[in-house]
Amino acid sequence: MSKDIILKAENISKQYRLGQVGTGTLRHDLNRWWHTIRGKENPYLQVGDTNDRSTKGESEYVWALKDINFEVERGEVLGIIGKNGAGKSTLLKILSRVTAPTTGSIKFGGRVASLLEVGTGFNGEMTGRENIFLNGAILGMTKKEIASKIDEIIAFSGCERYIDTPVKRYSSGMTVRLAFAVAAFLEPEILIIDEVLAVGDAEFQKKAIGKMQDISKQGGRTVLFVSHNMAAVKSLCTRGIVLEYGGVVFEGGIDDCIEKYNSDSVFENETQYNGSKIIKKALLHTSNGLIKYNCSFKLEIYFEAKNSITNLVLGIVIKDLNDVELIGVNNRHYHQEKINSSNIYNGRVTVYIESLKLFPGEYKIDLYLGDSVTDIEIVNDAIKFTVSESFHNGILNSLNFKLNKVFHDKIVWKYNKIND
Numbered sequence: 001m002s003k004d005i006i007l008k009a010e011n012i013s014k015q016y017r018l019g020q021v022g023t024g025t026l027r028h029d030l031n032r033w034w035h036t037i038r039g040k041e042n043p044y045l046q047v048g049d050t051n052d053r054s055t056k057g058e059s060e061y062v063w064a065l066k067d068i069n070f071e072v073e074r075g076e077v078l079g080i081i082g083k084n085g086a087g088k089s090t091l092l093k094i095l096s097r098v099t100a101p102t103t104g105s106i107k108f109g110g111r112v113a114s115l116l117e118v119g120t121g122f123n124g125e126m127t128g129r130e131n132i133f134l135n136g137a138i139l140g141m142t143k144k145e146i147a148s149k150i151d152e153i154i155a156f157s158g159c160e161r162y163i164d165t166p167v168k169r170y171s172s173g174m175t176v177r178l179a180f181a182v183a184a185f186l187e188p189e190i191l192i193i194d195e196v197l198a199v200g201d202a203e204f205q206k207k208a209i210g211k212m213q214d215i216s217k218q219g220g221r222t223v224l225f226v227s228h229n230m231a232a233v234k235s236l237c238t239r240g241i242v243l244e245y246g247g248v249v250f251e252g253g254i255d256d257c258i259e260k261y262n263s264d265s266v267f268e269n270e271t272q273y274n275g276s277k278i279i280k281k282a283l284l285h286t287s288n289g290l291i292k293y294n295c296s297f298k299l300e301i302y303f304e305a306k307n308s309i310t311n312l313v314l315g316i317v318i319k320d321l322n323d324v325e326l327i328g329v330n331n332r333h334y335h336q337e338k339i340n341s342s343n344i345y346n347g348r349v350t351v352y353i354e355s356l357k358l359f360p361g362e363y364k365i366d367l368y369l370g371d372s373v374t375d376i377e378i379v380n381d382a383i384k385f386t387v388s389e390s391f392h393n394g395i396l397n398s399l400n401f402k403l404n405k406v407f408h409d410k411i412v413w414k415y416n417k418i419n420d
Contacts, residue, residue: 004074005109006222007095007190012068012104014090014246017061064090065101065246074109074189077216077223079237079254081230081261086243088226092116092194095224110189110222111139115179124168128159128178131167135182149185156211157181158204177204184211191215192224209236230258231360231388262291262385278377279303279367284385291387293360297353299383303369304346311372314349319364326358330368350414358387 065087072078080088093099095106096114113135121138122131132153136146154163157177159170167175183191193212209232215221227233233240233254240257242250250260262284285298301314315330329351363386367379 003071005071006074007072007109007224008107009068009070009095010105010107012065012091012094012101012106013063014065014087014094014099015061015063015102063246065094068104068248070241070248070251072190072222072224074222075216075220076239077212077225077237079233079240079257080224080226080243081228081233081240081257082243087246088243089116089194090246091243092192092224092226096192108190112190112192113139113183113186113188114192114194115176115183116192116194122167122175122179125166127166128157128163128170129154131178132182136186139186139188141186146186149187153178153181153185156185156207173204180208180211184208184215187219188221190222190224193226195227195229205232212236228362228384228386230262230386234258234388278305278369279379279382282365282367282382284365284383291356291358291385293387294355294357297351297356299351299365301349301351301367301369302347303349305344305376307345309344309371309376312344312349313368313370313372314351315368315370316351317366317368318358319366321362321364323364326363348416350416352414356387360387362386 068087068091070078080091082088090099092114093116094101096112096116098114098116121135123134126134129150132150133143133146136149137143154160157174157180159174159178162170162174167178170178180193183193191212212223212225213236216223223236225233225236237254239252240254241248242257242260250257279301281302283300283302285300291297299316301316303314313330313332315328315332317325318327319325331349362384364381365383365385367377367382368375369377
């Protein structure tokens with residue numbers, strides 16, 4: 001049985017020149033022209049650093065994407081996941097024809113509608129109703145076709161009261177609501193959604209995900225979905241690709257993709273404290289690639305110091321994305337688990353929480369290392385992780401961020417020395 005491929009990306013690469021807007025210097029343009037008239041390849045396609053935003057590169061060129069290949073079947077919901085800077089948004093802009101690839105080609109089997117950024121494709125001076133007709137026309141629909149859907153679009157968006165008001169007066173959430181409703185109800189064959197849905201409130205996000213499930217299963221339309229919310233990705237997508245440094249590092253079932261994404265939640269220290277780098281690496285271990293409400297939590301922190309540390313204190317702080325501190329613990333809380341050795345230079349400290357009670361959402365971890373007197377090193381936002389939707393009874397009565405004794409008794413600290 002042959003596959004019904006609606007989108008095929010072949011050898012997609014995108015190169016950017018850092019530091020300036022434009023094609024570069026006159027010398028570079030002349031060099032490109034000289035190679036072109038001789039029938040040779042652009043010489044600057046042979047240079048460029050990997051797209052690692054955390055390091056200082058040697059080249060003024062960077063590959064935001066490099067040799068991306070994948071196929072999407074009609075009616076499939078494909079999740080595209082990866083860390084910040086992995087190339088997700090660049091890939092979606094190429095698929096949406098907002099920008100062209102440096103090399104490679106894309107074959108489409110239908111109309112494409114995309115929702116990439118708040119307000120993309122909307123004219124702020126026009127009303128919501130006028131923008132619906134404008135976007136429909138861009139998608140190639142007739143005025144009659146748009147008019148037949150406009151009542152459903154307005155009702156779904158929840159912006160009835162403001163539909164004849166210029167869009168420039170909308171909040172970002174209202175703009176996203178209307179933009180998503182337009183993209184979903186005007187029946188494109190391919191719907192591309194970036195994590196812009198996170199701007200909407202929780203009610204609308206749930207409503208939007210349900211709509212995407214309906215249009216893929218019942219309407220046979222294809223959805224490409226980017227999000228850092230692994231719970232949303234897991235509930236919506238059937239297959240996924242994982243991007244890292246502009247390349248595809250994994251492709252497969254969505255559960256395997258999420259496990260790959262979360263297993264790579266590794267922090268490599270780039271901060272300095274008093275001229276030294278003490279915390280070298282932190283590894284967050286998850287259960288089946290996800291952290292769920294009330295599941296176990298295991299974090300390993302590796303450190304190496306030039307001078308010995310006495311009475312080592314290792315702490316973590318778990319925060320939400322607004323930097324509100326929810327949980328803060330360190331081994332100083334536990335008399336039986338203090339590390340009193342006076343000759344500690346390196347090692348691994350494992351923090352194990354038997355039952356982590358956090359609402360579904362995204363969180364960050366700060367790392368702290370010190371001794372009984374001094375702060376040696378603090379690393380903010382070392383790791384990000386997602387707590388998936390809870391299948392709890394819906395009433396989280398046991399949730400308590402004040403670290404009561406019951407919570408403390410379920411935390412274990414373990415130190416292992418690493419031999420030189």
